[in-house]
Structures are given as structure tokens and as C-alpha cells.
Amino acid sequence: MTKNNMHTLVIGGGPAGMTAAIAAADAGDEVTLIERNEKLGKKLYITGKGRCNLTNICDDEDFFKNVVHNGRFLFSAMSRFNRWDLMGLIEDNGCPLKTERGGRVFPVSDKSSDVIKAYKKALDTRGVNIEYNVKVTDINTLKTNEITKVTGVKLSGGRTLDADKIILAAGGNSYRQTGSDGNGYAFAKALGHHIVAPRPSLIGLVCRENWPGELSGLTLKNIDVMLLHHGKKIKCLRGEVLLTHFGLSGPVILTMSAYCDDNPKNYTLSIDLKPALTDKQLDTRILRDFEQVPNKKIDNALKKLLPVSLIPVVRKMAGIDAEIKVNALDKASRKRLVYQIKNLIFHITDFFDPNTAIVTSGGIDTREINPKSMASKLVDGLYFAGEIIDVDAVTGGFNIQIAASTGFAAGSH
Numbered sequence: 001m002t003k004n005n006m007h008t009l010v011i012g013g014g015p016a017g018m019t020a021a022i023a024a025a026d027a028g029d030e031v032t033l034i035e036r037n038e039k040l041g042k043k044l045y046i047t048g049k050g051r052c053n054l055t056n057i058c059d060d061e062d063f064f065k066n067v068v069h070n071g072r073f074l075f076s077a078m079s080r081f082n083r084w085d086l087m088g089l090i091e092d093n094g095c096p097l098k099t100e101r102g103g104r105v106f107p108v109s110d111k112s113s114d115v116i117k118a119y120k121k122a123l124d125t126r127g128v129n130i131e132y133n134v135k136v137t138d139i140n141t142l143k144t145n146e147i148t149k150v151t152g153v154k155l156s157g158g159r160t161l162d163a164d165k166i167i168l169a170a171g172g173n174s175y176r177q178t179g180s181d182g183n184g185y186a187f188a189k190a191l192g193h194h195i196v197a198p199r200p201s202l203i204g205l206v207c208r209e210n211w212p213g214e215l216s217g218l219t220l221k222n223i224d225v226m227l228l229h230h231g232k233k234i235k236c237l238r239g240e241v242l243l244t245h246f247g248l249s250g251p252v253i254l255t256m257s258a259y260c261d262d263n264p265k266n267y268t269l270s271i272d273l274k275p276a277l278t279d280k281q282l283d284t285r286i287l288r289d290f291e292q293v294p295n296k297k298i299d300n301a302l303k304k305l306l307p308v309s310l311i312p313v314v315r316k317m318a319g320i321d322a323e324i325k326v327n328a329l330d331k332a333s334r335k336r337l338v339y340q341i342k343n344l345i346f347h348i349t350d351f352f353d354p355n356t357a358i359v360t361s362g363g364i365d366t367r368e369i370n371p372k373s374m375a376s377k378l379v380d381g382l383y384f385a386g387e388i389i390d391v392d393a394v395t396g397g398f399n400i401q402i403a404a405s406t407g408f409a410a411g412s413h
């Protein structure tokens with residue numbers, strides 16, 4: 001590719017910044033990628049439990065259903081660089097991929113480091129200059145005739161670098177030890193952009209009830225979880241919930257957290273431990289179990305139906321005494337038991353420690369960004385990419401794809 005005398009600086013060596021640098025180099029720019037760490041993709045390295053769920057091959061409609069905030073903003077970027085394009089880029093650079101349950105794409109090696117190596121190879125092939133161990137501390141601009149234009153960046157240590165175009169891909173604000181500590185929002189804010197208040201997403205939920213802590217480590221499988229906002233149903237999902245010292249976690253809870261706003265106290269969760277059975281069917285099933293052990297105490301008689309450690313909790317909530325034998329249990333008590341099994345309530349009080357969030361929701365207001373080019377509508381030559389923008393999705397490979405697609409849009413314009 002012939003050079004066009006355009007110097008592009010990319011801030012941040014995550015999937016957004018790396019894809020942006022590759023696209024800008026392909027467009028003929030001279031590109032410098034600045035990463036504060038000693039290596040690229042520190043967060044990418046820990047994705048997918050070290051396996052990197054790179055993207056998802058579901059169709060477009062399903063893809064956008066999995067984007068929680070500002071999916072429409074991504075239409076153009078996703079149409080120009082979709083999952084097949086990202087998979088092509090990674091495979092062409094030496095990392096074969098495979099598809100697993102739910103359309104989730106991983107490296108065949110199950111090693112996220114192979115995805116990072118593929119990115120590095122693509123950057124090296126294109127002659128992208130990478131500056132490690134330096135942090136951008138400021139974005140320099142010049143104002144002429146009411147137009148503000150970027151001119152370069154200031155680096156830790158005092159050096160400055162000139163640029164015609166700057167792509168800010170500094171990530172969100174979680175797992176801060178990876179370098180994504182939210183410092184990028186301040187650059188955008190200083191240049192006049194509005195930041196939609198960042199909040200943790202895909203994170204565990206703390207609840208008022210103490211008993212989940214006492215049962216820490218217990219996984220509830222194939223249960224229905226309903227999220228309610230001031231009692232109004234928001235979302236219902238089937239899957240797994242993990243009880244922990246801090247409250248609730250596991251795949252379904254992480255997804256539910258994405259649908260809470262920044263005031264989790266307004267939410268409750270209702271869990272149906274036996275979603276495959278109607279109230280009546282569950283009552284019949286309990287009666288059948290009881291008939292087999294008429295002289296046993298309730299806790300012993302429910303062992304086939306519920307995890308053992310959970311039985312006393314549910315029984316107490318149903319107001320049933322531990323000493324009572326099943327043949328002495330009246331119909332009203334049984335009805336309360338059925339109700340508790342199908343409506344276990346948790347009052348959410350908080351998110352887990354924000355640093356443990358898989359993504360940050362919120363970020364640079366999408367209304368101030370051109371959705372085709374990711375260009376700032378306020379500052380000439382400034383572009384954004386990745387998690388720093390107010391877009392986020394649930395788990396499944398969608399967030400890395402968003403980073404790559406917005407990175408490509410920013411780099412190729």
C-alpha cells in the first residue's frame with residue numbers, strides 16, 4: 001500500500017486499537033500504536049477464561065439482540081467488518097479458529113495468546129510502529145475558525161508525537177490491572193464530549209439475603225431467573241446461577257446485570273427452581289415423593305427434588321417447622337412450599353466490585369460520534385473505537401467483535 005502522508009496515532013493496544021491500526025495501515029496511513037503496557041492485548045489475554053471467545057457466528061438479527069445498549073449505532077460498522085472479516089484476519093495470520101455451542105468462536109488451540117500473536121503478525125506485516133510502556137497523558141488540539149483539530153499527543157515522560165488523526169481506543173474501566181482504567185474518558189471529556197456514566201456490566205449481583213453466602217459454591221442448574229424492576233418484569237432467562245460469598249453470580253446473573261441501570265437497588269430477582277413443572281405438577285410430584293416416605297421429616301423427603309443444602313432455606317421460607325413429618329403436613333403448607341420453590345426472591349443491593357466487571361457499560365455518547373467512521377462530531381481528526389464508546393453486549397464473543405468492527409471503521413476512514 002502506498003503511503004498517503006497521513007500520520008495516524010492509535011491509543012490502546014486492545015482488539016479495538018489493533019484492528020484500527022491494521023485498517024489505517026491498509027488505507028495507506030503511517031501508523032503508530034501506543035500501549036501503556038509492555039505488551040499488547042493484556043485484557044484480550046484473559047478473555048474467555050484464557051481461551052478468547054473472539055466472536056459469534058449467529059446471524060445479524062441475533063447479533064443485535066445480544067447488544068444491550070446502542071445496537072443501531074453499530075449497524076454500519078458491523079456491515080463493513082463483520083465476524084467473518086474478523087475471523088479471516090485472525091486465521092490469515094496463523095491462528096485457526098473453531099466454533100462451539102451457541103455460535104461462539106475460539107482459537108483451535110484454546111489459547112488467547114494465539115489470537116494476540118495473530119494480531120501482532122498483522123501489525124508487523126503492515127509496518128505499524130508500536131510504542132510500548134508509554135502512556136498518553138493528553139491529546140493536543142488546535143482551534144482555528146471555530147474548528148478544533150487534533151495535532152498530536154503528549155506522552156508520559158514529556159515527549160510529544162504529532163498526528164493528523166488520533167483513534168482513542170483506551171477501553172473501559174474494569175480489570176484495571178490490564179491497563180483499562182477509565183483514563184480515556186477524561187481525554188474525550190476534556191475535548192467536549194459527554195460521557196454516559198460508566199457502570200459495571202456482566203458482573204455478579206450482591207443481594208440483601210444472607211443465605212446465598214452460607215451456601216457459597218452451590219450451582220443451581222436449569223432454573224428460570226426473572227429480573228424485575230420495581231416489580232415489573234424486565235427479562236427472563238433459563239440457565240445456571242452460582243451462589244457465592246458476595247451474592248449471586250454465574251452466566252445468567254452476569255447477563256441480568258447488563259439489564260440493570262446504575263441503581264441496582266431497584267431490582268429483584270425471582271428464581272423458579274423447577275421451571276419444567278407447573279405449580280400443580282410440582283404439587284403432585286411432592287405428594288408422590290412424600291407418599292414414599294410418610295414418616296420422614298420434610299428435609300429428608302425433599303432430597304430427590306432439591307439440592308440438599310437448599311432444602312432448609314426453602315422450607316423455612318415456606319414457614320414449615322423442621323420437625324414436622326410429611327404425613328402431618330397440611331395442604332396450605334404444601335402450597336406455600338410449591339410457591340417458594342417457584343418464586344425464590346432476591347433483593348439486589350449492589351453490583352460486585354466494579355473492577356470484576358467483564359465490560360463497562362456507558363462511555364462516550366454515541367450521539368456525538370459518526371456511526372460510519374467513528375469520527376468525533378466535535379473535534380476534527382479524532383476517532384473512537386471499542387469499549388470506550390457507549391455500546392456493550394452480553395457474553396458470547398459480541399464485545400470483542402464490537403471492538404474490532406468499530407476499530408475497523410475508525411481506522412479505514
Ligand SMILES: Cc1cc2nc3c(=O)[nH]c(=O)nc-3n(C[C@H](O)[C@H](O)[C@H](O)COP(=O)(O)OP(=O)(O)OC[C@H]3O[C@@H](n4cnc5c(N)ncnc54)[C@H](O)[C@@H]3O)c2cc1C
Nearest residue numbers: 012014015016036047048053136171179386387397399400
Ligand atoms: C475477564 C474478562 C473476560 C472477557 N471475555 C470476553 C470474551 O471471551 N469475549 C468477548 O467478546 N469479550 C470478552 N471480554 C470483554 C473484552 O475483553 C473487551 O470488551 C475488549 O477487550 C474491549 O476492547 P478494547 O480494545 O476496546 O479495550 P481493551 O481491550 O481494554 O484495550 C484498551 C488498551 O488501551 C490501553 N490504554 C489505556 N489507556 C491508555 C493510555 N492513556 N495510553 C496508552 N495506552 C492506554 C490499555 O492498556 C489497554 O491495553 C472479557 C473481559 C474480561 C475482563
